[in-house]
Amino acid sequence: MRGCGGADHDRLTFVHTVHTLEDMSSAYVSGRVPARYERLVTKQARAARTSKSDLVARYVIEKSLETEFPGISFRDSLSGREAYLTGHRVAVWEVHAVHEESKSVEKTASHFRWPRVLVKRALAYARAFPEEIHTARDEETGPVSTAR
Amino acid sequence: MTKKPAQSRLLADENTSHRFVSACTRLVRGFPIIHIARWQDGSWLGLDDAALLIACAEAGLVLVAFDRATLPWHAGQVLRAGESHGGLILFRRAVRSTNYGDQARLVTDFWSSDGRGWDWMNRIVYLPKSL
Numbered sequence: 001m002r003g004c005g006g007a008d009h010d011r012l013t014f015v016h017t018v019h020t021l022e023d024m025s026s027a028y029v030s031g032r033v034p035a036r037y038e039r040l041v042t043k044q045a046r047a048a049r050t051s052k053s054d055l056v057a058r059y060v061i062e063k064s065l066e067t068e069f070p071g072i073s074f075r076d077s078l079s080g081r082e083a084y085l086t087g088h089r090v091a092v093w094e095v096h097a098v099h100e101e102s103k104s105v106e107k108t109a110s111h112f113r114w115p116r117v118l119v120k121r122a123l124a125y126a127r128a129f130p131e132e133i134h135t136a137r138d139e140e141t142g143p144v145s146t147a148r
Numbered sequence: 149m150t151k152k153p154a155q156s157r158l159l160a161d162e163n164t165s166h167r168f169v170s171a172c173t174r175l176v177r178g179f180p181i182i183h184i185a186r187w188q189d190g191s192w193l194g195l196d197d198a199a200l201l202i203a204c205a206e207a208g209l210v211l212v213a214f215d216r217a218t219l220p221w222h223a224g225q226v227l228r229a230g231e232s233h234g235g236l237i238l239f240r241r242a243v244r245s246t247n248y249g250d251q252a253r254l255v256t257d258f259w260s261s262d263g264r265g266w267d268w269m270n271r272i273v274y275l276p277k278s279l
Contacts, residue, residue, distance in 0.1 A: 075196065077218040087194055089162040089184070094214070094245075101246045111165045111246060113185065140216045141241040 029060055069128070071121040079139035083125055083132070085118055093137040095122035156182045158237070158259070159204060161213035162193060164251070171252035179256055181212065197222035204234035210268045212237045212255060214245065220272055227270060235268030239275055 045055040062074045062081070073086040083092040090112065099108045099119065109116045126133045158181040160169050172179045184192055192200060197219055204211050213219060215238040223233050237258075243251060254275040263273070 077216075078221045079217070082218075089193060089195070089197075089200070091163075091216070094163050094216075098245045101244055107246075111167070112162070113166050140218060141214075142217075 029057075065125075069121065069125045071118065072125050077136070077140070079136050082136055083129075085122060088114075088118075090122075091136065091140075092122045092125050093133045093140070095119060096126040096133050097137060099123060156180050156187075157208065157210060157264070158182070158255070159184055159187060159207075159209040159211050161200075161211055163214045163216070163245075164212060164239075165246070165248060167248040168251045171248045172256055175252050176256045176260065179259070181255070198226055198229075201226050201233035201236075202231050205232040205269065206234075208234060210235040210237055210263075212239075214239045214243075215241060215274065223270075223272065232270055235266075235270070236272045237263070237275060238272065243275070 041055060041059075042052055045052040048055060058081070065083075066072055066074070069083075071086050072083050072092065074081045075084055076082070077091070084090060085092070085095070095108065095112070095118075098111050099105070102108050102111065105116055105119050105123070108119045112119070158179075160181055160183045162184050164183070166183050166185070169181055169183045172181050184190070192203060195203060201211065201223055211219075211234065213236065219236065219238065223236060226233050237255065239251060239254070243254065258273070258275060258277070
């Protein structure tokens with residue numbers, strides 16, 4: 001995994017803007033994998049028009065977050081990679097937005113007709129990454145979209 | 149049980165509430181809207197934006213959702229890939245997520261006055277139409 005200084009940092013944040021590491025120290029992560037997986041990652045990096053190391057960094061970050069926050073996955077969005085509820089079409093920032101309006105886990109769960117545990121999982125992620133959630137919300141619903 | 153009323157023309161995306169759909173049908177009996185969780189046994193819930201937009205075009209459904217910049221962006225990608233989408237009705241940010249009555253009035257009024265007569269293929273409309 002590349003570090004976050006200088007040009008490497010720019011490349012990392014371009015690929016993975018959701019988890020900007022500007023204020024964090026960075027570290028190398030290395031590990032050996034069977035050759036077939038190295039080839040697979042190389043192919044995927046080429047398709048994504050990014051470097052293998054940036055893609056591996058993204059995979060490490062997202063997989064570790066998915067393990068830490070069960071029920072959360074990541075997908076492409078206009079504002080970068082976006083956390084959403086696995087198996088659903090709703091982004092974490094959208095759950096957070098409804099919760100801000102309703103002020104209640106119960107009412108938010110009722111809004112989506114979900115079990116409360118799904119709402120709690122989304123809110124746990126939102127609490128851990130408040131800046132990411134606000135940025136995603138602003139970029140998805142900001143002046144550009146309201147001006148249309 | 150699969151809910152597939154023959155007249156459904158609007159599909160409410162998962163970021164809208166079932167309560168919005170209920171409010172629509174309370175305002176206009178038989179209003180042709182269904183929530184994505186009830187459509188095709190909820191099997192479309194796992195679709196990403198591009199796949200959902202293409203599936204809506206094939207099924208003749210207009211997708212109703214809260215405005216996320218990503219959704220129209222994916223609609224553009226679908227078009228550039230040579231596919232079509234079935235149309236989008238998007239609530240602007242001014243419309244609160246939990247104001248089901250307002251959402252229902254906006255959609256039912258617009259649909260009754262204009263929308264139902266349109267060819268929706270590849271069309272995007274924002275509600276309210278002007279701020």
